[in-house]
Amino acid sequence: MSLNIIVLAKQVPDTRNVGKDAMKEDGTINRAALPAIFNPEDLNALEQALRLKETHPGSTVTLLTMGLPRAAEIVREAIYRGADKGIVLTDRALGGADTLATSYSLAQAVRKHGNYDLILGGRQAIDGDTAQVGPQIAEKLALPQVTYAEDILEVADGKVKVLRRLEHGVETVVAPLPCVITVNGTAAECRPRNAKRVMKYKRAASPSEVAKLPENVAAAVAANPELQIQEWGAAYVEADPQQIGLAGSPTKVKAIENVVFTAKESLCLGNNDEQIENLIKDLIANHTIG
Amino acid sequence: MANFYTDNPSLKHHLNHPLMQKIVALKERDYTDAEKFDYAPTDFADAMDNYDKVLEIVGELCGTTIAENAEGVDHQGASCSDGRAHYADGTVQNLDLCRKAGLMGMAMPRRFGGLNFPITPYIMAAEIVSRADTGFENLWGLQDCAETLYEFGSEEQRAKYIPRVCEGETMSMDLTEPDAGSDLQSVMLKATQKEDGTWVLNGVKRFITNGDSDIHLVLARSEEGTKDGRGLSMFIYDKRNGGVTVRRIENKMGIKGSPTCELVYKNAPAELCGSRRMGLIKYVMALMNGARLGIAAQSVGVSELAYREAYQYALERRQFGKAIIEFPAVSEMLATMKAKLEASRCLLYETSRFVDMYKIYEDIARERKLNDEERAEMKYYSKLADALTPLAKGLGSEYCNQNAYDCIQVHGGSGFMKDYACERLYRDARITSIYEGTTQLQVVAAIRYVTSGAYLGLMQKYAEEGFSGKLAPLAETLKGLSAMYAEAVEKATAANDQRYLDFLARKLVEMAGTIIMAYLLLLSAKTEESLTATATVYTKMAQALCESHLTFIRNFSVDQLADYGI
Numbered sequence: 001m002s003l004n005i006i007v008l009a010k011q012v013p014d015t016r017n018v019g020k021d022a023m024k025e026d027g028t029i030n031r032a033a034l035p036a037i038f039n040p041e042d043l044n045a046l047e048q049a050l051r052l053k054e055t056h057p058g059s060t061v062t063l064l065t066m067g068l069p070r071a072a073e074i075v076r077e078a079i080y081r082g083a084d085k086g087i088v089l090t091d092r093a094l095g096g097a098d099t100l101a102t103s104y105s106l107a108q109a110v111r112k113h114g115n116y117d118l119i120l121g122g123r124q125a126i127d128g129d130t131a132q133v134g135p136q137i138a139e140k141l142a143l144p145q146v147t148y149a150e151d152i153l154e155v156a157d158g159k160v161k162v163l164r165r166l167e168h169g170v171e172t173v174v175a176p177l178p179c180v181i182t183v184n185g186t187a188a189e190c191r192p193r194n195a196k197r198v199m200k201y202k203r204a205a206s207p208s209e210v211a212k213l214p215e216n217v218a219a220a221v222a223a224n225p226e227l228q229i230q231e232w233g234a235a236y237v238e239a240d241p242q243q244i245g246l247a248g249s250p251t252k253v254k255a256i257e258n259v260v261f262t263a264k265e266s267l268c269l270g271n272n273d274e275q276i277e278n279l280i281k282d283l284i285a286n287h288t289i290g
Numbered sequence: 291m292a293n294f295y296t297d298n299p300s301l302k303h304h305l306n307h308p309l310m311q312k313i314v315a316l317k318e319r320d321y322t323d324a325e326k327f328d329y330a331p332t333d334f335a336d337a338m339d340n341y342d343k344v345l346e347i348v349g350e351l352c353g354t355t356i357a358e359n360a361e362g363v364d365h366q367g368a369s370c371s372d373g374r375a376h377y378a379d380g381t382v383q384n385l386d387l388c389r390k391a392g393l394m395g396m397a398m399p400r401r402f403g404g405l406n407f408p409i410t411p412y413i414m415a416a417e418i419v420s421r422a423d424t425g426f427e428n429l430w431g432l433q434d435c436a437e438t439l440y441e442f443g444s445e446e447q448r449a450k451y452i453p454r455v456c457e458g459e460t461m462s463m464d465l466t467e468p469d470a471g472s473d474l475q476s477v478m479l480k481a482t483q484k485e486d487g488t489w490v491l492n493g494v495k496r497f498i499t500n501g502d503s504d505i506h507l508v509l510a511r512s513e514e515g516t517k518d519g520r521g522l523s524m525f526i527y528d529k530r531n532g533g534v535t536v537r538r539i540e541n542k543m544g545i546k547g548s549p550t551c552e553l554v555y556k557n558a559p560a561e562l563c564g565s566r567r568m569g570l571i572k573y574v575m576a577l578m579n580g581a582r583l584g585i586a587a588q589s590v591g592v593s594e595l596a597y598r599e600a601y602q603y604a605l606e607r608r609q610f611g612k613a614i615i616e617f618p619a620v621s622e623m624l625a626t627m628k629a630k631l632e633a634s635r636c637l638l639y640e641t642s643r644f645v646d647m648y649k650i651y652e653d654i655a656r657e658r659k660l661n662d663e664e665r666a667e668m669k670y671y672s673k674l675a676d677a678l679t680p681l682a683k684g685l686g687s688e689y690c691n692q693n694a695y696d697c698i699q700v701h702g703g704s705g706f707m708k709d710y711a712c713e714r715l716y717r718d719a720r721i722t723s724i725y726e727g728t729t730q731l732q733v734v735a736a737i738r739y740v741t742s743g744a745y746l747g748l749m750q751k752y753a754e755e756g757f758s759g760k761l762a763p764l765a766e767t768l769k770g771l772s773a774m775y776a777e778a779v780e781k782a783t784a785a786n787d788q789r790y791l792d793f794l795a796r797k798l799v800e801m802a803g804t805i806i807m808a809y810l811l812l813l814s815a816k817t818e819e820s821l822t823a824t825a826t827v828y829t830k831m832a833q834a835l836c837e838s839h840l841t842f843i844r845n846f847s848v849d850q851l852a853d854y855g856i
Contacts, residue, residue, distance in 0.1 A: 017291075192351055195344045195392035195405055199329035202343060 002058030003155065005049045006110060008121035008134070009042035009063055009078065011071040015126050023258070029127065038074045041122025043190035045183040048152045049120050050082045050191065056155065060084045062113065066094060066106055069208040075229050079201045080193035087113070088206055091233040093245050099128070101248035103136030108237040110141060118160065119180045123148060131182070138180035145180040146173055150187045206231045292357070294418045295349025298594070300632065301414055303818045304639040305341060310410065313643060314338070316650045317408045327400045341411040347391050348415045352422035356384050360423040360547075364714050368549035373535035375502035375549035377429075384426050385458070394433050395456030398440065402448060403456035409649065410642040413587045417638070420591025424718035425545030427591065429500050431584045435461035435507050438577045439526065441652075442564035447526060451505055459504035463577055464527070464553060466497045472731055474509065474570055475519040479555060481510035481562075489525060489562055491533070491555040499725075501551025502536050504529050507577065508560060509569050524569040525560035533558025544717030579679055581726045583645060586638050586682035589690035589722045592715060593631040596690070596697035599712050600624060603701050614700075623700060627693045629811075629828040632821060634686040636810035637803070641678040647671035674748070677739040681803040684732030687722035694719035729796075736802070737795045740779055745802035746772065752809035760822055761812050764829045768808055771836045775801045778843045789856055790848050797839040804832040 013034035015022070021033045046063070053059040063078040063086035065071045075086030089109045097105060110119060119138075124131035131147075138145035150165040153172065161174050165184050175181075203221060206229040210218050221227045234244055242248060269275045283289045295301060314337045315321075321337075323330035331337035359380030366378035377385070388394060397412045398404025420427035436455040440448055455461060470476040479493035491510055495501070506527040513521035527534060533556055540550040564573055601624055604615035614620045651660060651668035660668065697712040698705035705712050723729045739745050749772045757765035778801060782794045811825040 192387055192391040193347050194390065195347060195396075196329045197392075198343050198347065199331075199340045199405075202339070 001056060001155075002060075003052055003056050003117045004115050005052060005059060005061045005118045005120060006113060006116050007042070007046050007049045007061060007063050007078065007083065008106060008119065008137070009046065009065045009074055010039045010122075010125045010127075011036050011065060011067050011074045012039045012125050012127040013037075036070065036073065038077050039122055039125045039127075041124060041126075041183060041185045043122070044185055044187040045120040045122050045181075046078055046081060046083065047188050047190040048149070048181075048183055049118070051188075052118070052152060052155060053082065062086065064089065064106065064109055064113070066090070066097075066102060066109070069206060069231070072206040072209055072229050072231075075206075076201060076204050077193070079204060080198045081191055082194065082197070085230070087230045087232055089232050089237065090208075091235075093234045093241065094239075096246035096249060097244060098249035098251035099130050099132040099136060100250060101244050101246075103133045103140060104243045104248060105234070105237070105239055106133065107137045107140035108239045109232060110137065112232065112237045117177045118155075119143070119178070121180070121182050123182045123184050134180055134182035141180070143178055143180050144175045145182070146175050147182045149181045149183045152181065201227065203227050204229055291350070292353030293346065293349040294352040294357070294421055295345045295414075297349075297353070299820075300635060300818075301345070301418075302342075303814065303821075304635065305345070305411060305414060306338070307410075307639065307643060309643045309647070310338070310408075313408050313410065313646045313650065316654065317406065317646070319654070323400055323406065330400060330406070341407065344393075344396075344405065344407075345411060345414060345418070348393060348418050351384075351387050351391060351393075352418050355387055356419065356422040356426060359384055360426075361711070361714065363423060363425065363547035367546035368539055370536055370539040370549070370551070373537075375500075375536045375539055375551050377549070378547050381426060381429065381547045384423065385429065385460070388430055389458030393430070394458045395436060395452065396433065398436055398452050398456055402440075402452035404436075404452070408646045409583070410639060410646055413583060413638065413642045416584055416587035417591045417594070417635075420588040421595045422591075423547065424588060424592055424715070425547035427584075427588045428545060428548040429460060431588070432461045432463070432500055432503065434580045434584055435463055435505075435577065437580055438463075438507060438573060439505075439563065441576060442524070442568075442573050443526070447561065447563065451526065451528075454505065460500055461505045461507070462498055462500045462503035463574075463581070464495045464498050464501065464506050464508040465574060467494060468496050471497075472728065474574065475517075475522075477509050477511060477522055477570070479508065479510040481512040481523060481525060481560065483512070489560045491525060491527065491558045491560050493555050494537075495551075495553040495555070497540065498551045498553055499548055501539075501553050502529075502549065506534070507563065508555075509574055510560075512562075512566050512569075519570040520567050522569040522571075522574075523566045524563045524573045526563050527555075527558055527560045531559045542721075544714070544720055578726060579645075579676070582679050582683040582732075583638075583641060585722055585726045586634075586641065586679075586686045589683075589686040589719075590631070590635050590638050592690040592719045592722065593627070593634060593686075593693045596693035596712065596715055596719070597624070597627045597631050599710070599715070600627060600693075600697040600700040603704075603710075607702075620700060623696050625824075625827050626831065627696050629824050629831060630689040630693055632814075632824045633804075633807035633811055633828050634682070634689045636814055637678065637682045637807050638686060640810055641675060641682045644671045644675040644678060648675055673744065677736070677744045677748070678806075680727075680732035680735040681799070681806065683726065684723075684729045684736065685800065685803040685807070687719075688729055690722055691719045733795045733799045736799045737791070740795070740798045740802055741783055741791075745806060746776060746779070749775070749802075749805055749809060752806070752813065755813060755816075757812055757816070761815055761825065764808075764812055764825060767829055767833055768805060768812070771801075771805050771808075771832060774836050774840045775805055778840050781843050785848050787848050789851060793851060793854070793856060794843055794846070797843060801836050801839050804835050808832040 013031050014037045024030045049061045053061050061083045063075050063083050066089040069090050071088050094105055121134045135145050146162045148164045149162045151163040154161040158177050159174050164171050165186050204227045205221050210221050314334055324332045331340055363378040363380040369376045395404040396407045400406045416431050419430050436452050481489050481491055483489050508525045508527050509522055511521050512523040535554050537552045537554050604620050607614045648668050648671040694716040698716055701712055782791050808829050811828050815821040815825040
């Protein structure tokens, strides 16, 4: 059976290669100083989707991202790797959203899109590390959810069988379709960009990008639906203005502190089990470990 | 995340050479493919942007997975069991990634599923792959064989095999035998035509790189009773048909990820490729020329890594209270390594462009008759490509060995341990000056262009380009070196003694190659100012080498050959 798969992805600052100017003085991320990349675990999710596309001929993989208009960059990245099309959910009204408002907005976009069998996303994004958006979308759409997925083993008879990677082992679960699955970074790495697809789709552009292109290139995009990246706004997905953006975000950042560990004292232990055991107990008691 | 293309500005400089405009326009037949293929470029800028973007993919794969796998591949190596060769796990992953990224059959026409890249960006990809894993470059680079299949195979054979190569099937060229190494005229593998007209192969091949490939080009004796090259033909063996087994693989010093196989042919069905008797004298010569350019690229990749590893270590390693790079003895080594690296890279891409020019004309000639001007241009570049290929392979591979040696030297005792990449690099480098014709055989191929005046002509052409500023005195020096070279050639040929010329050939070829590379570096420095210091260093090296060689030749007479046992 062919599948309609929506992959949720986010364009994030590359927090893995942090330089001196990565943080602003107020403690927030200096996005301008960090390269914007495809959130790594979303790439793992995309790979799972592309594998399903291979085993289920006729399937469609659609990338859905919410962010600034430039997030069209990761839509192209996904298409270079094998996704069929992409949507950028972008609107000033959506800015400043916390996970609740984000998941609401994305859930509205998924509803608008309709016709889905699977919604895949990375476990979490490297800028916020909350891992909340995927599960919240599942709740809002009243869909079953499978988190910490490492491998989608099988889709058959309206069910999906998933291997989950948990702290102390793995488990295999079965969920009915449609459902939301969030994928771990331990899952298979995403395939590389394909040379022919890059040459073919390098001109794919969203309406905001097309507006800045030379006329002849813009015309080429207009003439070829395959090159058109969709751009949706809050009104288009029929979002309630009270539930999106800053207005819809109960999370308020009070302060951000830069914590520098300064303790220098050391503890000498005797060579016996008792002292080591006491140390472990202390460490557990003050939440250093465990 | 490392990207071996974008971290190396020298590559973009060479890719953007002015001759590319013509190469690309010819290769793309004035961009007419764009109507038939959605990934074909519409103009020059579009094509160059495609090369740039695809090389970025190559650079990313190489800078991450392939480079990270290199050590594991070297440790595990290829293996052999049940008549088959098996790649190391890292190699399997590398090949899978290259297939998915669509990096196989890069230079093949689009109608067979290729990317229709000119040789120049393809060779650049080869250099990048080699920097990541030298041995893997062999496996990936054997897609070259498809070029020969395209040139000499029938349309039916092209349509049957080339799409498979573009999909990622690997190739091999089965030439060497136990008693036919450098001397391929002695090939004995027997090709027998059956009554129904089909052919079968019987015999043994040895030292076959990637010998368990999917599609083999095989040199075999089709004419019973013959003993020389004129009795040999080229065949295509398809692994799907069976009949060839791997008896063993070699336990090698380096490039351990690339299985070097001994093959046994037992009534292996094969197709004749091209005409009978032309196997060695035409097809294998073409195959070898392509392969030699590939080894030249492989050598530059090794040089690049050697230089980078040495430079990085010299920055970090502190002795006597400072980084060792601050000691003149070390920085001199590094500057020399860089000079050899950039010089051989200049020659590599000059050669690639010349190969592109004549090969594209050859291909156009398959579609329509060339006009007189085009034919003259094809001939011109074909001669230059033939002249430069043995220099690029011969001297480039010697330089990469020297750089690998110096890379260990900069590392000191640590370099002798297995802990650093330079140890692997040193072993991997060693084969480059041996296979696809030893340096000595490259000299044999090059000497005719010494005596014909082709190299001297090229030097004079480069001199006419005009140099100013810091480059002007360097160009003056090179003019002087060209005169010294002319004197050396005159002395070596005036004796009219073949043994005398053969004896001095290596020195003459080194002089020619060094002066040509120095000119190319000067030309590069005209637009890439950062190369000026390197051009200066290399010119000084060239001067010292030419003076040394000329002194030797001036003072060497025919009767002294006896002292060398000749």
